[in-house]
Amino acid sequence: MKISVLPIGEIEENVLKTLQDRLIKVFSGSTCKILPNLAVPRESYNIVRRQYNSTLILHKILRFADSFGTFRSREYRALGVADVDLYAEGLNFVFGEAQCPGKAAVISLYRLRPEFYGAPKDEGLFLERAVKEAVHELGHTLGLRHCTNPLCVMHFSLHIGMTDRKQAEFCSSCKMNVRN
Ligand SMILES: [Zn+2]
Numbered sequence: 001m002k003i004s005v006l007p008i009g010e011i012e013e014n015v016l017k018t019l020q021d022r023l024i025k026v027f028s029g030s031t032c033k034i035l036p037n038l039a040v041p042r043e044s045y046n047i048v049r050r051q052y053n054s055t056l057i058l059h060k061i062l063r064f065a066d067s068f069g070t071f072r073s074r075e076y077r078a079l080g081v082a083d084v085d086l087y088a089e090g091l092n093f094v095f096g097e098a099q100c101p102g103k104a105a106v107i108s109l110y111r112l113r114p115e116f117y118g119a120p121k122d123e124g125l126f127l128e129r130a131v132k133e134a135v136h137e138l139g140h141t142l143g144l145r146h147c148t149n150p151l152c153v154m155h156f157s158l159h160i161g162m163t164d165r166k167q168a169e170f171c172s173s174c175k176m177n178v179r180n
């Protein structure tokens with residue numbers, strides 16, 4: 001895969017660098033670059049919910065990525081990283097969303113900081129959660145569905161405890177289905 005990390009709004013450098021370092025390890029043989037940031041699409045904000053529609057952002061990412069000619073090649077992926085609270089129709093919130101399979105994915109950092117849950121700041125834990133969500137959504141772009149193994153990165157996280165429980169890696173069965 002040729003992964004492009006696309007910051008949506010202002011995103012901490014440390015998060016972007018960590019994602020870059022870790023993604024090329026999990027998806028061996030892949031490359032990962034960080035693109036200049038894209039403004040948070042104003043039309044994705046839902047004034048009643050005070051949250052941002054992840055599906056609209058996903059489409060924006062895809063359109064933006066498609067504007068680069070080279071992006072048409074099969075192996076390209078764009079991973080949007082936002083720091084606003086995301087929702088999808090029918091769900092209270094989402095940690096991320098992706099095309100399955102497809103080329104675009106988005107994750108939100110908003111609910112990944114321990115402080116969000118009233119816990120003390122823990123940069124290591126925060127970054128680990130971001131890596132897990134990024135690997136999970138990129139896994140979807142490769143066509144992987146949710147996995148029943150609670151330790152597998154493709155297991156669905158209903159809440160942050162489930163994200164913390166799983167690893168940042170694919171289980172052996174998901175690994176077999178990953179084609180970079
Ligand atoms: Zn998922």
Ligand SMILES: [Zn+2]
Binds near residue numbers: 175
């Ligand atoms: Zn699995």
